[in-house]
Amino acid sequence: MSLFLKIFLWFWLAIALILAVVTVVNWSTQTEPLTRQWQNFMGESVGMNSQTALQIYEAEGVAGLQTYLNRLASSERVSGIGFFDGNGKQLGGTEISREGFDLIAEARQSRNVEFKRLPELTLAAKAITDPANANFVYIIQVRRPAQTSLLGEITNRWLQILALILTAGLVCYALARYFSSPLGKLREATQNLARGDLKARVADRFGRRRDEFALLARDFDVMAERIESLITSQQRLTQDISHELRSPLARMNVALEIARQKSNAETQPMLNRIDTESNRLNEMISRILMLAKLESGADDYEQRRIDLAELVRDVAADADFEAKANGKVVEVSSADKCSVMGSENLLRSAIENVLRNAVRYTADRTVVDVSLEAVNGHAILKVSDHGGGVPEEELVNLFRPFYRVGEDRTRKTGGIGLGLAIAERAVSAHKGTITATNYNGGLKIEIALDTIKKVD
Amino acid sequence: MGSLDFCMNKILIIDDDEELCELVSEYLTVEGFTIESVNDGESGLEKALNGDFDIVILDVMLPKMNGFDVLRNLREESKLPVIMLTARGDDMERIVGLEIGADDYLPKPFNPRELAARLRAILRRTEPISDDADFGERLDIDGIQVSAASRIATCDGVELNLTSVEFELLSELLREAGKIIRKEDLSERVLERKLSPFDRSLDMHISNLRKKLGTRADGSERIKTIRSVGYIYTVL
Numbered sequence: 001m002s003l004f005l006k007i008f009l010w011f012w013l014a015i016a017l018i019l020a021v022v023t024v025v026n027w028s029t030q031t032e033p034l035t036r037q038w039q040n041f042m043g044e045s046v047g048m049n050s051q052t053a054l055q056i057y058e059a060e061g062v063a064g065l066q067t068y069l070n071r072l073a074s075s076e077r078v079s080g081i082g083f084f085d086g087n088g089k090q091l092g093g094t095e096i097s098r099e100g101f102d103l104i105a106e107a108r109q110s111r112n113v114e115f116k117r118l119p120e121l122t123l124a125a126k127a128i129t130d131p132a133n134a135n136f137v138y139i140i141q142v143r144r145p146a147q148t149s150l151l152g153e154i155t156n157r158w159l160q161i162l163a164l165i166l167t168a169g170l171v172c173y174a175l176a177r178y179f180s181s182p183l184g185k186l187r188e189a190t191q192n193l194a195r196g197d198l199k200a201r202v203a204d205r206f207g208r209r210r211d212e213f214a215l216l217a218r219d220f221d222v223m224a225e226r227i228e229s230l231i232t233s234q235q236r237l238t239q240d241i242s243h244e245l246r247s248p249l250a251r252m253n254v255a256l257e258i259a260r261q262k263s264n265a266e267t268q269p270m271l272n273r274i275d276t277e278s279n280r281l282n283e284m285i286s287r288i289l290m291l292a293k294l295e296s297g298a299d300d301y302e303q304r305r306i307d308l309a310e311l312v313r314d315v316a317a318d319a320d321f322e323a324k325a326n327g328k329v330v331e332v333s334s335a336d337k338c339s340v341m342g343s344e345n346l347l348r349s350a351i352e353n354v355l356r357n358a359v360r361y362t363a364d365r366t367v368v369d370v371s372l373e374a375v376n377g378h379a380i381l382k383v384s385d386h387g388g389g390v391p392e393e394e395l396v397n398l399f400r401p402f403y404r405v406g407e408d409r410t411r412k413t414g415g416i417g418l419g420l421a422i423a424e425r426a427v428s429a430h431k432g433t434i435t436a437t438n439y440n441g442g443l444k445i446e447i448a449l450d451t452i453k454k455v456d
Numbered sequence: 457m458g459s460l461d462f463c464m465n466k467i468l469i470i471d472d473d474e475e476l477c478e479l480v481s482e483y484l485t486v487e488g489f490t491i492e493s494v495n496d497g498e499s500g501l502e503k504a505l506n507g508d509f510d511i512v513i514l515d516v517m518l519p520k521m522n523g524f525d526v527l528r529n530l531r532e533e534s535k536l537p538v539i540m541l542t543a544r545g546d547d548m549e550r551i552v553g554l555e556i557g558a559d560d561y562l563p564k565p566f567n568p569r570e571l572a573a574r575l576r577a578i579l580r581r582t583e584p585i586s587d588d589a590d591f592g593e594r595l596d597i598d599g600i601q602v603s604a605a606s607r608i609a610t611c612d613g614v615e616l617n618l619t620s621v622e623f624e625l626l627s628e629l630l631r632e633a634g635k636i637i638r639k640e641d642l643s644e645r646v647l648e649r650k651l652s653p654f655d656r657s658l659d660m661h662i663s664n665l666r667k668k669l670g671t672r673a674d675g676s677e678r679i680k681t682i683r684s685v686g687y688i689y690t691v692l
Binding site for chain 1: 473475476479480482483486543564565566567568569653654683684
């Protein structure tokens with residue numbers, strides 16, 4: 001699960017839970033008392049008003065009572081008001097609803113305050129007694145604030161909670177993005193760097209951010225800068241050294257030939273030896289240079305459509321020519337028609353190195369088998385020799401520069417351990433893979449490359 | 457161009473490695489050449505343009521003006537044969553060198569015997585033609601005219617700017633137009649050396665020649681590759 005999802009879901013869950021708890025607590029503690037408080041308040045006001053109405057009635061009669069009740073009824077929230085005597089006769093006030101009369105009866109029965117909640121009205125009736133023990137009932141109908149319907153109240157609450165949770169979700173989304181997006185950018189840059197793009201930098205993409213992530217990004221850039229300069233200077237060193245080694249080698253070659261011009265038969269063999277060694281040295285320098293170049297910039301190679309079958313046949317023919325000298329044969333057992341995108345020179349050198357390696361190590365009078373198969377958008381090139389293979393544990397090291405399988409250092413195979421390293425670099429520059437396995441008493445090298453579809 | 461006395465061919469070496477120049481001079485003198493050496497590009501170009509040389513050996517990495525610029529400037533005024541010394545393994549240098557008109561290249565460090573052989577091969581090709589009728593050969597095939605005497609090749613009336621190797625390759629291919637010529641034969645006849653495995657120089661010369669010839673009006677290639685065999689000049 002990605003960090004983004006984790007942060008997002010956890011925070012959202014936390015906020016939703018907090019909301020739920022707060023709501024439940026609110027309902028169980030605050031909502032009920034509020035209604036009761038309101039009832040108490042209403043009870044008090046009903047008590048006071050009924051007392052006043054009774055006193056005014058006894059002092060000023062029906063006319064005074066009506067004036068007083070009218071004054072109370074003028075309030076917007078009051079929808080009806082009434083004052084009744086013991087016989088149920090209305091002494092003053094406005095028209096009273098049917099529910100009002102029911103409540104009056106109840107109040108008379110209980111001799112106290114009674115409340116009734118209707119969808120839109122709250123009714124309160126109070127029975128009072130004057131000093132002469134005559135019974136009266138005071139009633140008031142009050143319009144409730146708009147949302148006081150119980151059902152409406154509940155739906156409303158749920159809507160509120162939903163809105164809150166959704167808002168919380170949005171905020172959590174933003175928060176999670178805020179945390180995870182810089183990590184995504186950092187990760188991308190790290191991957192690019194690991195892939196060999198030494199120019200990968202990330203701080204620019206953080207804009208004006210100044211937090212720890214931005215600091216981390218800046219540190220990453222500093223690190224990448226350092227790695228880049230170290231690697232390029234190391235590569236340049238390798239290249240420069242190899243290049244410089246060639247000048248004395250070139251002079252040596254000419255001096256050698258001058259010596260030959262002046263030599264006699266006796267010194268010829270040694271001069272030949274010097275010639276051979278200087279050629280080896282030269283070959284080695286060429287390969288180191290090639291490897292250095294391959295390791296430096298993996299991306300700036302020409303991209304062309306290459307007929308792989310033709311290339312393989314071509315290189316195999318050259319290798320076969322070379323192999324014949326030792327009674328060895330290079331045989332192309334299959335060559336499916338397929339094309340790849342890339343640099344012909346690089347692929348040629350990859351195939352050439354693998355083939356020459358096989359020819360070098362295969363036993364005398366044996367065959368090096370070459371097969372090229374096109375399967376499911378991949379080109380698989382297999383080169384197998386009969387040279388006894390290599391110990392299993394050494395297989396993975398075969399592609400390391402200057403690596404040679406144990407005893408080979410003393411053998412007269414003439415390799416310097418760069419051929420397969422070059423092949424590996426060249427193949428991975430084409431996003432392909434190269435693997436080595438022991439197979440049938442020999443080594444099998446397998447190169448896999450992505451093919452491209454034929455346009456025509 | 458050049459003296460009639462083959463053994464006294466004058467060679468100009470442009471290379472910043474003075475010691476190498478001395479050694480090469482010594483070697484080539486014994487081989488029968490007359491040598492002069494210059495160590496930077498600018499004076500090299502001046503010498504090549506004004507001196508009485510038969511061939512130039514030109515290094516790529518030179519102070520003041522690099523080998524490619526020297527060659528480019530030289531080609532504006534002169535067809536003096538040039539062998540380039542390129543860094544071994546650097547395909548770009550070889551390709552660029554041949555494209556801007558080098559007659560041949562030799563990767564450095566080189567074998568001086570090979571250098572001498574190539575010098576002789578180029579000099580033989582560019583030697584002034586005697587009145588001998590055989591040398592006055594003229595080919596006129598498929599809109600391409602080749603005159604061995606003047607060493608000028610034209611395609612649809614436009615002069616082709618060919619190096620001596622390309623000129624010889626074209627002549628060979630046209631002479632046997634419609635027939636496959638094996639790579640081995642082409643190498644021996646034109647480059648005057650045996651074709652060795654993994655040697656791609658013949659392919660490179662052919663590729664440059666193709667570029668200079670262009671395709672026919674209908675877009676078809678004039679020179680076709682017959683894989684692992686050789687080349688053929690196709691006839692309609």
